[in-house]
Amino acid sequence: LDGKRGSCEIGSCIIKFIQCLPTNVTHVILYSDNCPGQNRNRYVMTSILYALQQCKQLKIVEHKFLVPGHTHMEADSVHARIEITMKSMALFSMGELELVIRLSRSKKAYIVIRMQHEEFLDLKTMYANSSVRISHNTKGEKIAFSDICHYICTKDSQGDLHVTYRSSYKEENFEEVSLHKSKRQSRMMEATGLYSELLPISSAKKQNLIDLCNNAVIPANHHAFYHSLLHSNEIDDEVQAVQGDEPGDIEV
Secondary structure (H helix, E strand, O other), X not given: OOOOOOHHHHXXXXXXXXXXXXXXXXXXXXXXXXXXOOOOOHHHHHHHHHHHHHOOOOOEEEXXXXXXXXXXXXXXXXXXXXXXXXXXXXXXXXHHHHHHXXXXXXOOOOOOOOOOHHHOEOHHHHHHHOOXXXXXXOOXXXXXXXXXXXXXXXXXXXXXXXXXXXXXXXXXXXXXXXXXXXXXXXXXXXXXXXXXXXXOEEHHHHHXXXXXXXXXXXXXXXXXXXXXXXXXXXXXXXXXXXXXXXXXXXXX
8 A cells, every 4th residue: 555565665664764763873784685676686775875875873884685594583583473463363454553563572562663655765766866876896897786695885974975795704805886977976866756645456456345344344443444445457466576676687
């Protein structure tokens, strides 16, 4: 309804997370799996550079990718706890889901920030319209995101942005991205919205939900929400692959 699950949405969530950090945070380390469509691509890197540009106190953001076969991390236990809590409840609205997520941890409730459709940024247009180009390193070698395991985005005392990366955690030396089309740091990255309105669901899915309302499966106090959902005959219910950069796909 508010967004999809591609690189622009993931990058927008990263920007939102960084903007919500305390003002004394200057160094952030992000961990993710190796999904090229969602995490390991130039548009997520663009979101990090944009966050560095916008947050005055922030100096360094690192993005580390988990080694295949060793991708378990703390977030997995969070997801498991939420799933266990959800199994014992019937949920009919996003508000109820948010509450369940918060209360899945009894001692210290999780913080939940719901992204609205107008908060998702078009990172692909931001990248295309800026002077930033993430395609070659300073040696002139082409960069393949599928080979990167760790990159570091930094902002110097002049406000200029820099990116270094390595392809193996065994490597001590980092290569530097030739970040701009020209020698000078020119156009600032400017944000534009990804969605101008809520996203529709398929007409078939909308009808199924209305049938559940009519059959009293969905409680009456939620009917207005389901009746208000936008729908379209052009939407396919089949789960589509996440759209984003393919491994090694670099735009010059």
